[in-house]
Amino acid sequence: MFRFRDSRKMDQENHPLDPTRDARTVPASHVLGENGELLMCGCERAKVKEARRIVVKVGTKIICGSRGQLDLRRVESLVQDLAALWEEGRDIILVSSGAIGAGVGRLGLSRKPRTIPEKQAAAAVGQGILMQHYETFFTPHRVVVAQVLLTREDITDRERYLNARHTLQSLLGFRVIPIVNENDTVAVEEIRFGDNDTLAALVACLVDADLLILLTDLDGYYTADPHKNKDAELIPEIYEITPEIEAAAGGCGSALATGGMETKITAAKVSMQAGIPLVIASGMRKGTLQAVLKGEQTGSLFVPREDRMKARKLWIAFGSPVQGTLVVDAGAAGALLKKGKSLLPSGIVSVEGSFTTGNVVSIVDPAGQEIARGISNYNAQALQLIKGQNSRKIKEILGYHDYDEVVHRDNLTIVLDNGTREEV
Numbered sequence: 293m294f295r296f297r298d299s300r301k302m303d304q305e306n307h308p309l310d311p312t313r314d315a316r317t318v319p320a321s322h323v324l325g326e327n328g329e330l331l332m333c334g335c336e337r338a339k340v341k342e343a344r345r346i347v348v349k350v351g352t353k354i355i356c357g358s359r360g361q362l363d364l365r366r367v368e369s370l371v372q373d374l375a376a377l378w379e380e381g382r383d384i385i386l387v388s389s390g391a392i393g394a395g396v397g398r399l400g401l402s403r404k405p406r407t408i409p410e411k412q413a414a415a416a417v418g419q420g421i422l423m424q425h426y427e428t429f430f431t432p433h434r435v436v437v438a439q440v441l442l443t444r445e446d447i448t449d450r451e452r453y454l455n456a457r458h459t460l461q462s463l464l465g466f467r468v469i470p471i472v473n474e475n476d477t478v479a480v481e482e483i484r485f486g487d488n489d490t491l492a493a494l495v496a497c498l499v500d501a502d503l504l505i506l507l508t509d510l511d512g513y514y515t516a517d518p519h520k521n522k523d524a525e526l527i528p529e530i531y532e533i534t535p536e537i538e539a540a541a542g543g544c545g546s547a548l549a550t551g552g553m554e555t556k557i558t559a560a561k562v563s564m565q566a567g568i569p570l571v572i573a574s575g576m577r578k579g580t581l582q583a584v585l586k587g588e589q590t591g592s593l594f595v596p597r598e599d600r601m602k603a604r605k606l607w608i609a610f611g612s613p614v615q616g617t618l619v620v621d622a623g624a625a626g627a628l629l630k631k632g633k634s635l636l637p638s639g640i641v642s643v644e645g646s647f648t649t650g651n652v653v654s655i656v657d658p659a660g661q662e663i664a665r666g667i668s669n670y671n672a673q674a675l676q677l678i679k680g681q682n683s684r685k686i687k688e689i690l691g692y693h694d695y696d697e698v699v700h701r702d703n704l705t706i707v708l709d710n711g712t713r714e715e716v
């Protein structure tokens with residue numbers, strides 16, 4: 293006998309972290325057996341099956357041993373799984389960690405270096421080794437691979453973002469599998485992503501991926517770090533990153549890895565808001581990728597918002613650093629949030645920061661709550677002069693009048709109460 297439930301969102305008492313929850317109460321898409329066992333996990337997983345363009349991220353723990361030696365059997369097995377998906381006609385982008393780990397191994401270091409120059413040196417040694425093995429293992433499958441090393445500025449700078457996008461699109465057009473990593477060798481602290489989970493989510497946005505899979509050493513996202521808490525339970529599907537879900541994320545607890553689950557949650561926030569499903573699953577077992585792509589109940593699926601954000605709005609929301617703040621009055625806040633309007637100078641109460649035309653600014657309501665982000669048509673100095681004024685007066689005050697709007701609707705991304713961003 294099967295039981296269905298007709299609610300897409302998990303409600304309070306069904307929250308996986310609520311100890312009083314009825315474990316048999318599940319979303320509509322799930323089908324349970326007589327004893328409450330999960331027989332089928334329906335439409336959300338089914339959607340994953342359709343993914344044509346997939347970003348797969350593999351963590352250091354999967355491909356490097358604790359002393360940095362590359363686990364070649366695991367690299368080969370990963371390559372076989374990726375090649376099989378590629379042969380089905382899917383576009384694959386691999387984000388591979390492991391450069392620093394492999395460098396540590398080759399240099400014979402006893403631990404991961406602490407200073408940035410030493411990490412950079414280890415990465416310079418390890419990145420080549422990593423690519424050499426990917427090249428060797430992909431060649432028999434007739435897959436051509438390409439090394440793509442990115443720094444944060446390749447995402448934050450609009451022109452470089454578009455360049456990176458075009459390069460990746462061209463590689464995929466040639467049916468190449470791009471192998472992406474952070475350019476650790478040149479990336480100093482200020483221009484680092486810092487971890488490949490966030491990088492993978494931004495790459496998924498960059499290439500308009502249909503699915504992001506983070507392969508790690510455990511089966512998915514648990515109610516606590518299973519290495520520290522034996523009662524931790526796997527959470528099969530996550531519809532919203534609540535504070536409880538976020539609190540379950542611990543660090544990596546490993547000498548060579550970087551982010552642990554905290555950075556995977558950051559990645560999940562980006563991909564969910566971007567409309568890209570994200571699965572955290574085990575990279576330790578062969579066939580995990582195939583299982584995910586068959587829609588099987590494996591790993592933890594972070595279910596995204598229904599609609600996808602346009603690439604430009606994604607860049608405004610996640611790609612670009614915020615350079616200043618515009619505080620708006622209640623009328624302007626309402627016009628942006630409820631009426632889908634652009635931001636005019638008349639609604640601006642104060643201007644903070646020093647930014648130029650074309651920079652991304654944060655728009656906050658009178659209570660100080662961020663409600664939107666957008667590209668400013670005027671620099672900070674000009675806005676100090678025209679804030680609170682009617683657009684008709686811009687020419688008289690500044691001596692020029694490039695735009696009526698300070699932030700045009702097309703260049704604006706709304707921030708919702710729960711932290712998500714969307715277009716109105």
Ligand SMILES: Nc1ncnc2c1ncn2[C@@H]1O[C@H](COP(=O)(O)OP(=O)(O)O)[C@@H](O)[C@H]1O
Pocket residue numbers: 350351352353354389507508509510512513514515516517518519540541542543544545546549550551552553554
């Ligand atoms: N809630 C959680 N669920 C699962 N793993 C967790 C959780 N919190 C912390 N972790 C830790 O995160 C580790 C995986 O992250 P990390 O070590 O950075 O691996 P990777 O190299 O795959 O990125 C796990 O081995 C586990 O110890």
Ligand SMILES: N[C@@H](CCC(=O)OP(=O)(O)O)C(=O)O
Pocket residue numbers: 350351352353388389390391392393415473474476486487488489544548549550551552
């Ligand atoms: N760019 C680094 C990896 C950084 C990183 O996020 O590592 P991990 O937590 O193992 O995915 C490297 O190649 O060593």
